[in-house]
Amino acid sequence: MFDNNMGGESMREKILEMLSCNSRISHDQIAVMLNMNPQDVTREIKAMEEEKIILKYSTLINWEKTKSHTVTALIDVKVTPQRGVGFDEVAERIFRYPEVRSVALMSGSYDLSVKIEGKTMKEVALFVAEKLATVEHVQSTMTHFVLKQYKQAGVVFDDKEEDRRQVITP
Amino acid sequence: MSKFNAADYVVPKLKSLPPSGIRKFFDLVANTKGVISLGVGEPDFVTPWHIREACVHSLEKGYTMYTSNWGMPELRKGVADYLSEKYHVSYSPENQVIITVGASEAVDLALRAVVDQDDEVIIPDPCYVSYKPCAAMAGGTVVSIPTKAENDFKLTAQQLENAITAKSKVLVLCYPNNPTGAIMTKEELLQIAAVVEKHNLLVISDEIYSELTYSGQHTSFASLPGMLDRTILINGFSKSFAMTGWRVGYATGHPEIIGAMVKIHQYTILCTPVTAQMAALEALNNGMEQVYHMRDQYNQRRRLLVNRLNDMGLDCFEPKGAFYAFPSIKRTGLNSEEFCQHLLNEELVAVVPGEAFGESGKGHIRISYASSINQIEEALNRIERFVNKRYKSEVNLSAQA
Numbered sequence: 034m035f036d037n038n039m040g041g042e043s044m045r046e047k048i049l050e051m052l053s054c055n056s057r058i059s060h061d062q063i064a065v066m067l068n069m070n071p072q073d074v075t076r077e078i079k080a081m082e083e084e085k086i087i088l089k090y091s092t093l094i095n096w097e098k099t100k101s102h103t104v105t106a107l108i109d110v111k112v113t114p115q116r117g118v119g120f121d122e123v124a125e126r127i128f129r130y131p132e133v134r135s136v137a138l139m140s141g142s143y144d145l146s147v148k149i150e151g152k153t154m155k156e157v158a159l160f161v162a163e164k165l166a167t168v169e170h171v172q173s174t175m176t177h178f179v180l181k182q183y184k185q186a187g188v189v190f191d192d193k194e195e196d197r198r199q200v201i202t203p
Numbered sequence: 204m205s206k207f208n209a210a211d212y213v214v215p216k217l218k219s220l221p222p223s224g225i226r227k228f229f230d231l232v233a234n235t236k237g238v239i240s241l242g243v244g245e246p247d248f249v250t251p252w253h254i255r256e257a258c259v260h261s262l263e264k265g266y267t268m269y270t271s272n273w274g275m276p277e278l279r280k281g282v283a284d285y286l287s288e289k290y291h292v293s294y295s296p297e298n299q300v301i302i303t304v305g306a307s308e309a310v311d312l313a314l315r316a317v318v319d320q321d322d323e324v325i326i327p328d329p330c331y332v333s334y335k336p337c338a339a340m341a342g343g344t345v346v347s348i349p350t351k352a353e354n355d356f357k358l359t360a361q362q363l364e365n366a367i368t369a370k371s372k373v374l375v376l377c378y379p380n381n382p383t384g385a386i387m388t389k390e391e392l393l394q395i396a397a398v399v400e401k402h403n404l405l406v407i408s409d410e411i412y413s414e415l416t417y418s419g420q421h422t423s424f425a426s427l428p429g430m431l432d433r434t435i436l437i438n439g440f441s442k443s444f445a446m447t448g449w450r451v452g453y454a455t456g457h458p459e460i461i462g463a464m465v466k467i468h469q470y471t472i473l474c475t476p477v478t479a480q481m482a483a484l485e486a487l488n489n490g491m492e493q494v495y496h497m498r499d500q501y502n503q504r505r506r507l508l509v510n511r512l513n514d515m516g517l518d519c520f521e522p523k524g525a526f527y528a529f530p531s532i533k534r535t536g537l538n539s540e541e542f543c544q545h546l547l548n549e550e551l552v553a554v555v556p557g558e559a560f561g562e563s564g565k566g567h568i569r570i571s572y573a574s575s576i577n578q579i580e581e582a583l584n585r586i587e588r589f590v591n592k593r594y595k596s597e598v599n600l601s602a603q604a
């Protein structure tokens with residue numbers, strides 16, 4: 034129960050964890066912090082880029098604080114299963130649209146969870162009605178608009194937690 | 204009628220007790236704005252949420268009463284199981300475990316239970332700030348053993364042997380160490396144990412940083428052959444579970460000694476707050492994963508910090524435990540108080556002068572890496588600028604002379 038958990042994660046996982054927290058961290062710094070050779074870090078990262086484990090270095094942005102407001106909706110999509118057409122094909126027909134930010138296959142009462150971004154609610158609603166709902170084998174859609182994002186990718190957007198420690202303690 | 208003078212009522216031994224060296228520096232830092240402080244001796248993590256939540260739940264269920272003087276039976280059992288599984292020391296929860304108000308109280312109880320007037324208490328130096336004052340208040344005579352950077356701030360058997368007199372009674376150990384970050388391996392501790400046995404000493408082993416060991420496994424002094432009964436083992440929740448403000452710690456040892464400590468505790472404290480004990484129980488039951496996660500984070504910061512300190516010419520032995528680095532600042536030509544004051548004034552970075560932890564801390568500073576990577580990096584940039592400026596001006600001065 035209190036086992037030591039020494040080296041449970043692989044070096045790759047540790048590198049990925051650091052990059053996912055800060056994609057701008059230098060390879061040298063990763064090397065120091067993980068006690069590795071800088072060349073090894075660079076080689077691993079390059080390999081993971083080639084293997085498409087690392088897909089992109091992006092930035093987490095609180096868009097609500099910018100002027101360019103976007104509207105986000107999560108759409109539950111039910112699919113009619115048909116011979117010869119799996120979920121993968123239906124998902125592909127959906128994810129080809131640039132308006133679609135993410136698609137995932139779900140367990141439970143619906144099949145695909147689709148995230149859409151648009152400039153206005155109307156634009157999103159129109160996209161759902163005209164494009165998404167009419168994709169072959171899509172049986173029904175249920176649209177939920179995101180009203181406020183509190184936390185994303187493990188980061189609390191308006192974190193009020195501050196350092197409450199005394200400035201010097203023994 | 205004579206005039207009332209409050210100070211006359213304070214006992215002389217308290218008046219002669221020096222104020223904490225940290226306190227002085229604290230006031231200085233607290234009055235400066237915009238400071239990055241690497242002077243904090245506690246985790247920057249807030250207590251994991253499930254632990255906080257368990258405490259709230261315990262309040263909702265009405266856990267608001269006294270507990271046994273010894274601490275809640277479930278928590279004592281949890282502590283005994285934890286120590287047995289992790290450090291291979293076996294204690295009965297019935298009469299060998301006391302839950303205290305932090306390791307701090309455990310240190311005080313232990314010293315008061317075993318130190319009598321003029322007994323000598325051997326304490327490696329530099330050390331955590333409370334040992335010497337508590338030993339002195341218990342009536343003991345403090346015998347300091349200076350530990351050195353060239354020995355990685357470890358206590359050696361020879362040093363201990365040299366410090367022994369007819370009055371030697373207690374040895375206080377603290378590994379992983381605050382302020383140096385030193386650890387001692389099993390082999391090194393075995394050599395100490397031999398001297399302890401030879402001179403019939405009792406050991407108070409403060410292992411509060413046991414979970415924060417970055418090289419090999421922590422060895423508890425009590426787990427060494429023949430040392431279980433001779434050791435008062437002290438640990439707590441403050442550092443490993445990021446629970447400093449909850450004030451829960453514990454001591455384990457021989458029933459006679461723990462029983463004596465409970466006697467003081469029952470009259471002075473009665474019991475550790477039940478709310479905090481409930482949280483500690485949740486920590487032991489479900490908190491280990493978080494402990495290891497935090498340890499990994501500290502370890503990464505530790506490597507970053509030590510690497511940069513050495514790069515900028517502040518010689519730093521590799522601290523393998525706790526969350527402190529203890530570099531030497533001698534080459535700047537400043538003493539550690541001056542270094543800390545100038546660094547604070549010029550670069551708004553707070554670190555603690557080594558001598559706040561004892562004579563042999565002179566020429567060193569304690570830097571805590573219980574801070575975010577961003578804070579550590581920014582502080583290091585400032586320290587580097589400061590050191591370069593100092594070092595260059597030293598070089599120029601000597602060139603002119």
Ligand SMILES: Cc1ncc(COP(=O)(O)O)c(C=O)c1O
Nearest residue numbers: 203305306307331381439441452
């Ligand atoms: C070595 C050492 N022992 C004991 C303590 C006190 O711990 P607690 O919060 O459990 O009283 C500290 C806290 O800084 C410490 O560094």
